[in-house]
Amino acid sequence: xxxxxxxxxxxxxxxxxxxxxxxxxxxxxxxxxxxxxxxxxxxxxxxxxxxxxxxxxxxxxxxxxxxxxxxxxxxxxxxxxxxxxxxxxxxxxxxxxxxxxxxxxxxxxxxxxxxxxxxxxxxxxxxxxxxxxxxxxxxxxxxxxxxxxxxxxxxxxxxxxxxxxxxxxxxxxxxxxxxxxxxxxxxxxxxxxxxxxxxxxxxxxxxxxxxxxxxxxxxxxxxxxxxxxxxxxxxxxxxxxxxxxxxxxxxxxxxxxxxxxxxxxxxxxxxx
Numbered sequence: 083x084x085x086x087x088x089x090x091x092x093x094x095x096x097x098x099x100x101x102x103x104x105x106x107x108x109x110x111x112x113x114x115x116x117x118x119x120x121x122x123x124x125x126x127x128x129x130x131x132x133x134x135x136x137x138x139x140x141x142x143x144x145x146x147x148x149x150x151x152x153x154x155x156x157x158x159x160x161x162x163x164x165x166x167x168x169x170x171x172x173x174x175x176x177x178x179x180x181x182x183x184x185x186x187x188x189x190x191x192x193x194x195x196x197x198x199x200x201x202x203x204x205x206x207x208x209x210x211x212x213x214x215x216x217x218x219x220x221x222x223x224x225x226x227x228x229x230x231x232x233x234x235x236x237x238x239x240x241x242x243x244x245x246x247x248x249x250x251x252x253x254x255x256x257x258x259x260x261x262x263x264x265x266x267x268x269x270x271x272x273x274x275x276x277x278x279x280x281x282x283x284x285x286x287x288x289x290x291x292x293x294x295x296x297x298x299x300x301x302x303x304x305x306x307x308x309x310x311x312x313x314x315x316x317x318x319x320x321x322x323x324x325x326x327x328x329x330x331x332x333x334x335x336x337x338x339x340x341x342x343x344x345x346x347x348x349x350x351x352x353x354x
Contacts, residue, residue: 129150130147130148130149130150130151130152131147131148131152131156132145132146132147132148133145133146133148133156133160134146134160134161135159135160135161135162135163135164135166135169136161136162136163136164137163137164137165137166138163138164138165139165139166141163144166144202146169146201148171149171149172149173149197149198149199149211151173151197152171152172152173152199153172153173153174154170154171154172156169166201166202167200167202167203167204169200169201169202170198170199170200171198171199171200171201172196172197172198172199173196173197173198174194174196175194175195175196177191177194178191178192178193178194179191179192180192182218190218190219191216191218191219192217192218193215193216193217193218193238194215194216195213195214195215195216196213196214196216197211197212197213198211198212198213198214199211199212205225207225207227208225210227212225212226212227213226213230213231214226215231215234246341249345250341250344250345250348253345253348253349254348254349257349265346267292267293267294267307268294269294269295270294270295271293271294272291272292272293272310273291273292273293273294274291274292275289275290275291276289276290276291276336276339276340276343277289277290277336278332278333278336279317279332280317280319280321280325280329280332281319281321281324281325281328281329282319282320282321282325283317283318283319284316284317285314285316285317286314286317287313287314287317287319288311288312288313288314288336289311289312289313289314290309290310290311290312290339290340290343291309291310291343292307292308292309292310292343292346292347293307293308293309293310294306294307295307295308307347307350307351308347309340309343309344309347
């Protein structure tokens, strides 16, 4: 199927939302309401702190320059006698909690990450900046270098992809079980448009929308639904660090919206 989207076309309406049945019990509402929104990105401090303490072993004054962005409060250690191995710099992510049923519903931290440096550790790996991932409350994957952290990220992405596949299957199964007919655009028209922009770009960079043909030439004349994707040439931009952060956040949002379109398309195809 070939299709040209007119440059003047601007579909009306909001973004397509995922087809999720609202919970009907107080317990399920409580569980969903207990899941907070994702935390915002944080920016590390630009200037690392330099301070000193007294080595409790020999009385020698030691000078420390913190890990850039360190959030540890070293006030109780500064100019005090402490063991060097007790100096610990850390950058923490904001906690996200999810409700877990352990016989009773409890909030557990999920996938928290810290960047750490223990400058006087007896272990060389800990003297270098490294990451710890708290998979769930008090269960850690520790002392990760960049390659090891990337492996953890890859595993997490794979698990998320499998959950997204399960989500699509669940939408289809529940629609079928409840006799729902998924909505599609009228033949020959587009549904609500989603788009991606970049800071400073003149217009959107890429757009997508659910589209319904007049008929399916390979079928019995029934409309054929597809996701139309088109780019706007000339919508370029030059990004600084803040702009790149915003662009990445918008890319993640667009991915969620495209998955919603995909789920709606899958439900339409199952219902044919």
